[in-house]
Amino acid sequence: MTAPVKPDFILTNLDNLALQTGKIAVLVDGVAPRTRAVKRLDRLTRGAVLRVMRSDAFGKLKVGEAIELAYPSGLAADALLVVRLPRRADQDQARKAGGVIGRALGKDGCLVIADGHPRTAEVAFGLTLRAYDFANHKTGDKKDLGPVTFMVSAPEVVAAGFADLAALAEGVFFTRDLVNEPSNVLTTFEFAERLAALRDLGLEVEVLDEEQLSHLGMRLLLGVGQGSESPSKVVVMQWKGGVDDAPPLALVGKGVVFDTGGISIKPAAGMEDMTMDMGGAGVVAGVMRALALRKARANVVGLVGIVENMPDGRAQRPGDVVRSMKGDTVEVINTDAEGRLVLADVLWYAQERFNPAGIIDLATLTGAVIVALGHENTGVFSNDDDLCNAFLKAAAAEGEGAWRMPMGQAYDDKLKSRIADMMNVGGREGGAVTAAQFLKRFIKEGLPWIHLDIAGTALVKADLPLSPKGATGWGVLALNRLIRDKFEAK
Ligand code: BES
Ligand code: MN
Numbered sequence: 001m002t003a004p005v006k007p008d009f010i011l012t013n014l015d016n017l018a019l020q021t022g023k024i025a026v027l028v029d030g031v032a033p034r035t036r037a038v039k040r041l042d043r044l045t046r047g048a049v050l051r052v053m054r055s056d057a058f059g060k061l062k063v064g065e066a067i068e069l070a071y072p073s074g075l076a077a078d079a080l081l082v083v084r085l086p087r088r089a090d091q092d093q094a095r096k097a098g099g100v101i102g103r104a105l106g107k108d109g110c111l112v113i114a115d116g117h118p119r120t121a122e123v124a125f126g127l128t129l130r131a132y133d134f135a136n137h138k139t140g141d142k143k144d145l146g147p148v149t150f151m152v153s154a155p156e157v158v159a160a161g162f163a164d165l166a167a168l169a170e171g172v173f174f175t176r177d178l179v180n181e182p183s184n185v186l187t188t189f190e191f192a193e194r195l196a197a198l199r200d201l202g203l204e205v206e207v208l209d210e211e212q213l214s215h216l217g218m219r220l221l222l223g224v225g226q227g228s229e230s231p232s233k234v235v236v237m238q239w240k241g242g243v244d245d246a247p248p249l250a251l252v253g254k255g256v257v258f259d260t261g262g263i264s265i266k267p268a269a270g271m272e273d274m275t276m277d278m279g280g281a282g283v284v285a286g287v288m289r290a291l292a293l294r295k296a297r298a299n300v301v302g303l304v305g306i307v308e309n310m311p312d313g314r315a316q317r318p319g320d321v322v323r324s325m326k327g328d329t330v331e332v333i334n335t336d337a338e339g340r341l342v343l344a345d346v347l348w349y350a351q352e353r354f355n356p357a358g359i360i361d362l363a364t365l366t367g368a369v370i371v372a373l374g375h376e377n378t379g380v381f382s383n384d385d386d387l388c389n390a391f392l393k394a395a396a397a398e399g400e401g402a403w404r405m406p407m408g409q410a411y412d413d414k415l416k417s418r419i420a421d422m423m424n425v426g427g428r429e430g431g432a433v434t435a436a437q438f439l440k441r442f443i444k445e446g447l448p449w450i451h452l453d454i455a456g457t458a459l460v461k462a463d464l465p466l467s468p469k470g471a472t473g474w475g476v477l478a479l480n481r482l483i484r485d486k487f488e489a490k
């Protein structure tokens with residue numbers, strides 16, 4: 001990633017606006033109130049600002065949108081963004097306004113005249129998230145982004161309000177970087193190493209190798225990775241910010257660094273997208289990073305199963321029967337339904353070792369969830385209404401799309417196998433639900449559990465208000481909020 005944008009907050013001073021280079025953005029309420037900043041900019045531009053604000057186009061702007069004046073005469077700036085953001089704007093609108101500025105940000109930076117806007121920290125957050133750029137593999141002119149400065153009436157107050165949001169943005173960027181990284185770079189080794197580096201932030205990180213996994217009996221997980229030259233790993237990340245010995249919340253992520261489908265190989269078209277099949281593990285890692293950076297007062301353990309699904313002479317075959325760590329046997333009908341095999345063993349291990357208060361798994365698990373919900377919503381499956389509703393509320397509050405899906409015995413019945421305890425697939429119909437039913441078989445009775453199928457939301461092909469196309473980091477904000485609201489000592 002190019003260096004992330006780190007906004008500064010300084011006291012409003014309109015004296016040298018004419019000399020300001022880069023871009024200038026000014027937050028305006030609507031047409032009526034002419035603040036000192038608007039008046040000053042209008043005078044410098046010989047009336048251009050008020051002409052913009054009185055235009056039909058400005059009248060039609062949604063809250064959070066902007067009109068850009070390019071190379072305005074009277075200003076040294078390349079552009080002046082007049083951003084429509086009333087003082088009573090909500091958090092979403094403020095973040096979107098920031099996103100508009102972040103998208104326009106160039107190498108010469110931007111001065112944002114926020115003055116006394118009550119949502120300035122949220123504007124800065126939106127700007128930071130949208131200004132993310134994955135340029136690791138672009139040679140030539142790196143377009144490092146210039147400095148971003150907010151002019152505000154109380155810099156210390158806004159900076160303090162922004163501190164947790166900055167930690168959160170760092171978590172999102174960690175997720176996005178991992179998910180955007182190609183699979184020849186983000187091998188199972190490299191992934192484990194990047195997670196081990198989180199030790200510097202105070203997380204306890206263990207990397208379990210194949211020998212240890214074999215001792216633990218994680219045959220389902222190892223079976224998926226046995227066709228790859230990259231050894232399988234499980235990484236355990238513990239953040240102990242809560243009350244001593246209070247049972248943790250467990251987050252479990254699917255970390256398939258590349259999914260060819262295995263012997264049930266995928267078609268060539270679009271297979272390159274399967275570099276993002278570690279998206280669930282990426283979100284778990286991003287949340288752990290954010291919790292550590294903001295020193296969350298909660299106990300949370302993140303566990304990720306890191307494997308590569310390759311076809312090979314040693315690869316698992318369709319029809320193989322494998323015994324899980326739990327003890328149940330699985331007939332592997334389709335080696336491309338590998339994520340659930342990885343998760344089953346890691347979910348079981350998480351429960352056996354940590355006896356968690358709740359467990360949430362994330363996975364780019366099925367194409368079927370994309371057919372059902374598109375790229376706008378993650379499929380949410382749960383055995384517990386309280387935890388599930390709390391999560392849905394947190395996701396809504398963060399503007400992350402999430403939609404609860406049904407579960408039930410009839411779906412579970414589709415997993416019946418002639419020769420083993422279950423098959424790993426339940427047919428095309430309701431494919432996202434039967435995948436969830438498979439996971440549920442590895443959740444202990446009574447333990448609150450949520451499964452998040454992020455196949456559609458982890459990566460998108462078009463820009464979003466708060467992220468450029470590519471990895472989104474979906475879920476980091478919602479999970480952080482859920483932890484803050486439900487699992488954190490106040
Ligand atoms: N990683 C895929 C699911 C996926 C598809 C993620 C598209 C992101 C975008 C998963 O391992 C998979 O291959 N699922 C199969 C399951 C089927 C064989 C039952 C699928 O969805 O086709
Ligand atoms: Mn697959």
Ligand code: ZN
Pocket residue numbers: 256259277336338339364365
């Ligand atoms: Zn997969």
